[in-house]
Amino acid sequence: MTRILLPTKLSLLLGVTAFLLPPLQVAQSDSTGSLKPFVGTWKGTCADGAEFVVLKLIQSGNEMAGTVSIANMNGANGQCVTVMDPPTKEHAMKIHDAQLRDRALAFKGAGQTGFELSVVSDDQATLKFLGTPVESNPWKLKRTK
Numbered sequence: 001m002t003r004i005l006l007p008t009k010l011s012l013l014l015g016v017t018a019f020l021l022p023p024l025q026v027a028q029s030d031s032t033g034s035l036k037p038f039v040g041t042w043k044g045t046c047a048d049g050a051e052f053v054v055l056k057l058i059q060s061g062n063e064m065a066g067t068v069s070i071a072n073m074n075g076a077n078g079q080c081v082t083v084m085d086p087p088t089k090e091h092a093m094k095i096h097d098a099q100l101r102d103r104a105l106a107f108k109g110a111g112q113t114g115f116e117l118s119v120v121s122d123d124q125a126t127l128k129f130l131g132t133p134v135e136s137n138p139w140k141l142k143r144t145k
Contacts, residue, residue: 035062038117039058040056043144044080050083052080057095057105067094071084104117117141
């Protein structure tokens with residue numbers, strides 16, 4: 001009976017896993033400037049007319065940087081009906097781990113809080129708050145700058 005050592009099994013598993021996983025894309029611009037459509041200040045307006053989300057994205061060299069700030073709000077399924085506390089610079093989350101996924105920019109806020117921004121037109125986009133009801137019913141944003 002032949003015995004395979006644990007390190008050999010682990011190496012084989014890692015090798016097969018790396019081969020099967022899709023390549024990781026980093027949110028970097030290419031020669032076509034693929035990050036440019038996402039750059040700017042994006043804001044979402046609540047049903048009561050108040051701002052409830054502010055997303056600021058800056059292209060720094062060939063990488064994306066910025067912040068996202070979300071209001072304390074009321075509404076079903078993650079949708080905003082009334083703003084209790086507006087978004088503020090002091091409570092804005094720095095974005096990190098930005099990646100291009102097809103035509104969307106995926107990024108994380110505080111900890112592992114995930115978001116996905118899809119540009120619909122020059123001044124309109126949708127923002128999914130991953131792992132929440134907003135993932136299937138994204139927020140509508142308008143570019144203000």
